[in-house]
Amino acid sequence: MINRQSIIAKYSPPIWLRFLIIILLILGIFFRFAYLDRKVYWHDEAYTSLRISGYTKTEFVQKVFNGRVFAVGDIQKYQQPNSEKGLINTINSLAVEDAQHPPLYYVMLRLWMQFFGNSVAITRSLSAIISLIAFPCIYWLCLELFQSPITAWIGVALLTVSPFHVLYAQEAREFGLWMVTTLLESAVLLRAIRLGSKKLWGIYAVTVALGLYTFLFSGLLAIAYGIYVFAIERFRFTKTIKAYLIATSVGFLAFVPWILTIINGLSEIQRTTTSTQTRQSVSVLVSGWISNISYLFADFWRYEPFFRDLNLPVLRWGRFLIPLLLILVIYSFLFLYGQVGKRVWLFVFILSGVPALAFILPDLIIGGKVSLRARYVIPCYVGIQLAVPYLLASQIITSKLITRKFWQVVMVVVISSGVLSCAVSSQAETWWNKSSHANPQIARIINKANNPLLISSNYSLNIGDLMSLVHLLDQKVQMQLVIEPSLPNIPNSFSEVFLYNPSKEFRYQLERKYKLVDVFQYSRLWRLEQKGT
Structure with missing residues (x-):
């Protein structure tokens, strides 16, 4: 046992392995930064942005789920730093509603977004940069544990192209x-x-x-x-x-x-x-x-x-x-x-x-x-x-x-x-580590309409999923959100009216006045039409 440990501790990586590790490092960095904005900015990440904005979920619901018609741009302020709320509000939002998530990452991300912007790619880029620090850390840990450079380099190689770690390097989560x-x-x-x-x-x-x-x-x-x-x-x-x-x-x-x-x-x-x-x-x-x-x-x-x-x-x-x-x-x-x-x-x-x-x-x-x-x-x-x-x-x-x-x-x-x-x-729009899988396809359907209105409620996980959807919708889209069992007073000025993930009772009440056409599988999106059309 001692002889084997002594041998592996003294063994330096051969040239072919060093060359392979360099290639893998390049690939690992590429995979962490390539297409940062391609995958859906999903439910949990949307809550990260809500905390960054300094608003609580309660405040967001009170201000937005009130039956009024809002432009997508008006709702996006709850997904980015703004002048109304500061860093203390970000910490307070976590403390009041999400204390199981300590504030270090959220404080870092708030400051990052204030300096560099609030696009999905920039928001996720902080996690990608942080993930690079894991390379020298696992190298050091392997050396401390095994006193073996070749083990340390192989540890780095496996980490660089680990799909699990690449996925979480591209998420606005801690x-x-x-x-x-x-x-x-x-x-x-x-x-x-x-x-x-x-x-x-x-x-x-x-x-x-x-x-x-x-x-x-x-x-x-x-x-x-x-x-x-x-x-x-x-x-x-x-x-x-x-x-x-x-x-x-x-x-x-x-x-x-x-x-x-x-x-x-x-x-x-x-x-x-x-x-x-x-x-x-x-x-x-x-x-x-x-x-x-x-x-x-x-x-x-x-x-x-x-x-x-x-x-x-x-x-x-x-x-x-x-x-x-x-x-x-x-x-x-x-x-x-x-x-x-x-x-x-x-x-x-x-x-x-x-x-x-x-x-x-x-x-x-x-x-x-x-x-x-x-x-x-x-x-x-x-x-x-x-x-x-x-x-x-x-x-x-x-x-x-x-x-x-x-x-x-x-x-x-x-x-x-x-x-x-x-x-x-x-190359995927979403992967196994995310929910909100349907949102990219739903957003494409809504964005095709000339003058669309999207209606929804606080049913189930809708609050987080709607915050996720906001990142995919065009600025022309209007939204009307309510707290169940309230029903929206739907204006007649829109070319198409869509209903997002309604509860059975909510849908039943709307069906008294409108014909609901299922336009997306799993009943996630419906189009409202006047009866008799």
């Missing part, structure tokens, strides 16, 4: 930043443990605070790291444990203001997260977990719902990679356990295991589907993206020719699958 803070916090912790410097422990305290202010589930990292530190110190109160406890406490103390905000907003958090509490069958949960793991490396077979006219069976066959990728991940953990010291494999196991179990066990015991949301278990995926590069690095430099060639083929297949996935998804 999850790309959370990936960076997770990698940085992990690397700083390992270095602080190794060198014992007070300065490093101080930096670690800062990374704890940054992680918590980025995403609430960073608290699980503190638990995982605590278990790790106590385990490697054999549960003795050593200087390392003391330093860890002090640094972690300082990080949490810095987060106390938002902890108080969370406590004050518990009822609102409970209300807004009820959709995650729907019980799922074990088979659905297991299938979802496996699929999410596979998306770290490939997802090109998911193209069919998003390219309806494209018939490429060869892409559909890619789903057969799912069990193979699962085997690769499982084997990488087993290999790691058998080949490296306890300090190394224990870190990877705990980093992956604690966040995963924190969501899996409640979903199995109490009921829910939080564990199916891949973005919530990013620390778990960091562990996977440490184990797999170590396996590949170890095997492609082995002295056994057949073994070496086999694992070189495996690495090429995994990397090629990632590149293909990124290439396919980059």
Whole structure:
């Protein structure tokens, strides 16, 4: 075991691998910035923009869902920074209605948009830029953990073309930043443990605070790291444990203001997260977990719902990679356990295991589907993206020719699958990580009308979906929005009147006066016509 670790630590990447990594870095950067505005600016991103505007959802509904006719441009001010609301209002909007999302990313994005503009591409570009910081962070983390440059470079290579990370690098959400803070916090912790410097422990305290202010589930990292530190110190109160406890406490103390905000907003958090509490069958949960793991490396077979006219069976066959990728991940953990010291494999196991179990066990015991949301278990995926590069690095430099060639083929297949996935998804208007899938097609139908009016209500998820739709509608479109059970007083001055995602009762009331023509599948969009026409 020691000899293998010593060999891989001294081994430098061969020229062909260095050349491959350079190409992958270029591709990874390209995929993160290309077509930033192509995919639908979906429901959750629209809520990001609402928070950036400084308005709360309640204020937005009061000002817009009042039965008056608004131009699209009038509604867009609630999707961008404006002179009426400042940075404090952005923080307050989160504190009042969305306290489970700490403010760091939203503050950064607000300032970014004030300087550079509020187009979809510019809004998402901050996440894309932040995602680039993950490259040196995973390199550093691999070096701290394995002392192996070749493992570090392969880790970078896999991350650059990971479809999962590329997708979230192109979203106006905080999850790309959370990936960076997770990698940085992990690397700083390992270095602080190794060198014992007070300065490093101080930096670690800062990374704890940054992680918590980025995403609430960073608290699980503190638990995982605590278990790790106590385990490697054999549960003795050593200087390392003391330093860890002090640094972690300082990080949490810095987060106390938002902890108080969370406590004050518990009822609102409970209300807004009820959709995650729907019980799922074990088979659905297991299938979802496996699929999410596979998306770290490939997802090109998911193209069919998003390219309806494209018939490429060869892409559909890619789903057969799912069990193979699962085997690769499982084997990488087993290999790691058998080949490296306890300090190394224990870190990877705990980093992956604690966040995963924190969501899996409640979903199995109490009921829910939080564990199916891949973005919530990013620390778990960091562990996977440490184990797999170590396996590949170890095997492609082995002295056994057949073994070496086999694992070189495996690495090429995994990397090629990632590149293909990124290439396919980059051309799509939407992908598996987004809802609001129908909005681009709905917007095209409405935009074709000469003088259209769009009617809708606050039914179901309409508020977020309508904010998403606003980014796709032409300026000529007018909107009339109401709070159910109120009905709109529809003017007669429009060439076409459309109804967006009505409730059954809302539709029934309108059918008393109008004929409703279904113009889009799944009853998402209707056209209102006078009876008798």
